[in-house]
Amino acid sequence: MSVGIHAFGAYIPKARLQREVMARAYSWFNPSLANLGKGERAIANWDEDALTMAVEAARNALTPQQYTQIDGLYLASTSLPFQDRQNAGIAAEALHLGNDLHTMDITGSQRAGTSALLTALQIAVGNQRNTLVIGGEKRQTKASSPLQLTSGDGGAALLVGPGEGVATLVGYATQSVDFVDHYRGQNQPFDYVWEERWVRDEGFLKIVPSAVRQALSNADIAAAEIDHFCFPSPARRVAGMLAKTLGISDSAVRDNLQGRTGEAGSIHTLLMLTHALEEATPGQLILIAGFGQGCDALLFRTTDQVVTQGPMKDVNQLLSAGCQDDNYHRYLAINDLVTIEQGLRAEVDKQTGLTTLYRNKEMLLGLIGGRCETCDTLQYPKSNLCVNPDCGALNTQADHPFSNLSCKVNSYTADRLTYSPDPPAYYGMVQFDEGGRAMLDFTDIFSDSELSVGQAMCLMFRVKDYDVVRGFRRYFWKAVPIDNAFDNNGKP
């Protein structure tokens, strides 16, 4: 029984921080940062986290039909928002996947992404179940650390299940080695990192080849046959050295996107895999490896479907949609790496009533509104009485999801009075093409000129508020201008 990947998609946040600016800011302290001061890295907006980016990757990957075929959801990350509240469950609500679902967070090492994928594939083999594997990463890094320059924020999603799919699993191996190249202890915000030469020579170059050779052997495939090799070390030469060690063609070594996005931690292998699937032709072999206290190595062969199926926005489109950002101080501020004066308006209490949240979770996390079964009017939120002045019927509202509906700006403003971590706060009335409207926050606006009445928008799942007193965060949906690069936000 074949198992494979049936859908895939990535998410890369829009702002691309210029590394030259980052390196220059701390060259007085660490001149060697200049060596890393090239290219750009993707940075999450203040209202994005590992969870929201994973959700956006899933929305990018899935067709409407696929949403209804999912039996499980695994969320991989080492930077999840909640330590005890299942993060995958929040994603499941945002994606309307229902309650008959096996959900799980997979975390704790830099191979969380590949381990989630491998586990989902094993479940597909054993139980013929479809599992959506999603991941996101937004690592907290210290100013002046090389990790801050080489890391990038992003998300990836893969739907795994029985059948050949776009790429079929042909072999894998996994090995566990307690090799501690870096770690982050309980209640510690930052990684503690050991010497990189040791990590390269004793870690990457010994542990990865062992797992890969075993995977190749299990699949009875020669290293020279590999067409795409995805290995996400920030330094390209490590993947090249591994290829040489293993006998993989140098031309198979894939771009690790270090120059464009940076390394999205534990899910970067998955992001590179989605990129490889977008560029692969049928019948090609893709090898991926995830390193972190051992190694997962997985081998896929693409099918004919790889050229007909793909995400709504491919990685190259996501890359070209980036906005150059040279405001390093903003990055430091929105990542709590510098203490800034937020003003008294920031002190409004953000306590969330958990009863209120639970009672309204479909409305809030899933953006479920109503459709009147008498007059067909859409409205958000749902209510007992239809909002249509010509109808007003009682108890006729059927659930209607709004998150994938296209909409346009009806009115807007850029507000410098209200507190926002990244002022001005943009918001306005958006009107859905199929009916219904809502006064929503806007996000990912990089200049006033982007907004006009009639501007087409799409919705994204974002952090609404951080309750810093209690460590909670609220999620909701925000409107984002549709990039000119894309025809529409996609799916019905």
Next chain:
Amino acid sequence: MAKGIRDKVAILGMGCSKFGERWNDNAEDLMVESFSEALKDAGIEKDQIEAAWFSTAIEEQHVGKSGIPLAMALRLPYIPVTRVENYCASGSEAFRGAVYAVASGAADIALALGVEKLKDTGYGGLPQRSRGGLNDMYWSNMSAPGSFAQLASAYQAKHRVSKQDLKQAMAHISVKSHDNGAKNPKAHLRKPITEEQVLNAPMIAEPLGLFDCCGVSDGSACAIVTTPDIAAALGKKDLITVKALQLAVSNGTEVQHNSWDGSYFMTTRAASKRAYQEAGIEKPRTAIDLLEVHDCFSVTELVTMEDLYISPEGEAINDVRNGFYDSDGKVPCQIDGGLKCFGHPIGASGLRMLYEIYLQMQGRAGDRQTAHDPVFGLTHNLGGFPHQNVCSVVIVGQQGA
């Protein structure tokens, strides 16, 4: 439709505190200040008041809940006191309670008093607070200026007005109110400004700059009302009576249904239509002599001129720029400086508007007294946001008009 309360209730006395940054006064001090003036003006004793309505909107900031703070501050003799809140239209709501009590015969003399003590927040602008447990989870992160600012983008799109033309008309509105406020000793902001200053001011919420926004003030205003017969019996002449008192409240159409384009106030149109009907006014543009409207922001005043059916739809910009609403224009608007310069202590504002019209009709408005002989005056008091709000329209006038 009901016949309404036209001429059933007369204003017996009114009072208004100085508005502004009253750093050294508590809300109770402001209440006593406005009440003392009103009681003296009415020429009655405190114990002749049979019922009171008390308006505050952000009571957590000062007096706390209930009608008790009013009863205690004024030492009222164990009469009914009702505290009302209806966003920034709370003051008109207190007036409505008192007027209806008299009109119904339940009370001979009733008091409406509003107060707000806003300058204890530590920052400029209105206090930022929770909007309710569930609302906080999905309402946009909006401020008052940010919600009203959106009138501009929608109005521009609907009437194909350039941003510059709209901004200039808005600037004219603010310059006019500053000119008027400069002549008002009780006003919070008393410095004239220029159109250039308005246009170059720091942006608060696009396209509203600093001078497009009203002052946030401490203050109190109150009214004592009775029947025309009792007023006459007390020796009052040239009575000013209530001609109409209407309130319209959003039911969610604006925020949830696509029939509203965002450029006007559905509530104001509904309330003003009913008010003109109740007052027997057919042509408001010629019948109304004085306007006190809820100019929380310059753009609000602009679109309100159309929603009150004074300017034809899409033509308020021309009327504003032609000086139609200036103090020496056909229908002076905000002749006291308005919310813009008199100030906006929320719970008091609706009553402050009536106070000005009351003074003007009696020829007691000092340096800012209109040269017209006003017969009908209208107050428009708005609370909330353009997409969900409460709107009160009150018409008062000379008895017998």
